[in-house]
Amino acid sequence: GDSVTQMEGPVTLSEEAFLTINCTYTATGYPSLFWYVQYPGEGLQLLLKATKADDKGSNKGFEATYRKETTSFHLEKGSVQVSDSAVYFCALSATGGSYIPTFGRGTSLIVHP
Amino acid sequence: EPEVTQTPSHQVTQMGQEVILRCVPISNHLYFYWYRQILGQKVEFLVSFYNNEISEKSEIFDDQFSVERPDGSNFTLKIRSTKLEDSAMYFCASTWVTGDNEQFFGPGTRLTVL
Numbered sequence: 001g002d003s004v005t006q007m008e009g010p011v012t013l014s015e016e017a018f019l020t021i022n023c024t025y026t027a028t029g030y031p032s033l034f035w036y037v038q039y040p041g042e043g044l045q046l047l048l049k050a051t052k053a054d055d056k057g058s059n060k061g062f063e064a065t066y067r068k069e070t071t072s073f074h075l076e077k078g079s080v081q082v083s084d085s086a087v088y089f090c091a092l093s094a095t096g097g098s099y100i101p102t103f104g105r106g107t108s109l110i111v112h113p
Numbered sequence: 114e115p116e117v118t119q120t121p122s123h124q125v126t127q128m129g130q131e132v133i134l135r136c137v138p139i140s141n142h143l144y145f146y147w148y149r150q151i152l153g154q155k156v157e158f159l160v161s162f163y164n165n166e167i168s169e170k171s172e173i174f175d176d177q178f179s180v181e182r183p184d185g186s187n188f189t190l191k192i193r194s195t196k197l198e199d200s201a202m203y204f205c206a207s208t209w210v211t212g213d214n215e216q217f218f219g220p221g222t223r224l225t226v227l
Contacts, residue, residue: 004155036218043117043204043218044156089156099211100146100169103156 002027006090006104013080013111021075021107023064023090031092033057033066033073034101038087047075047088085111115139117219119205125225126195134190134222136205145188146206146216147180149173156204162188163211195226 007022025031032051036044048057053068062077075088087108091101118137126132138145147159160170162180179191188207192199202223206216 038218041220043119043206043220045218046215049215091156100158100161101216102158103148105153105155106150 002031002092002094002102004090004092004102004104006088006107009087009106009108011107011109013109015082015111015113016079017111019075019077019080019084019109021088021090021109023073023075023104025071025073025090025092027071027092027094027102029094030068031094033064034091034093035062035064035073035075036089036091036103038089038106040086044089080109080111082111082113085109115217117205117207117217119203119219119222121222122220123223123225125227128197128226129194132192132195132224134192134203134205134224136188136190136219137186138188138205138207139209139217140186142207142209142217144168144208144211145180145182146208147190148204148206149201150204150221151198151201159190192224195224197226200224200226 003026034049035047037047038044048059050057050066056065064073064075087106089106090104093101120135145162150156160174161168177193181189202221204221205219208216
């Protein structure tokens, strides 16, 4: 079945460092891919998404490119801030199906001043 | 800005007891969902609900689980006889239309079964 694998956390960075959180997926067909973020005490929020190969999703300085050849959707940000500290979830949604997202385990990001 | 709310934020119960987790979805949304995340594991889909009936459920959602929309605002998840392995974070989500659309999640209820 469909699955999403994320890098283990926590990821600990200093402010203004470069961020990469790896995500790879297994799916039949051509899924849509998502990154959700969960700030402390809040629900998961959609951060960005990409619906087809080579699409780049971007929001709040975060980017991720849908790479079909490597089945990846790595999350990147050029310069993180303390306020980016949160848990990040990679997810996929199989098109033509029920659209129920399949999530990864989440990666905790801690940014120090 | 409208948001999904969940109560309580933390529920502690004894094994074998019934629990009801409550959610208030965003008011004009039509599709409702429950997910759970056991500590350190993936967020797992439990059930989706539309037009006052279950539209899809996972293998996890067995006879011990039930969902209800008792009025126009609440959406509840009931676990009839809790087991230790039901300890998890439970998330409610809603959206106004199905498909590749953003689901809006609540902050979660942490259920601890002793």
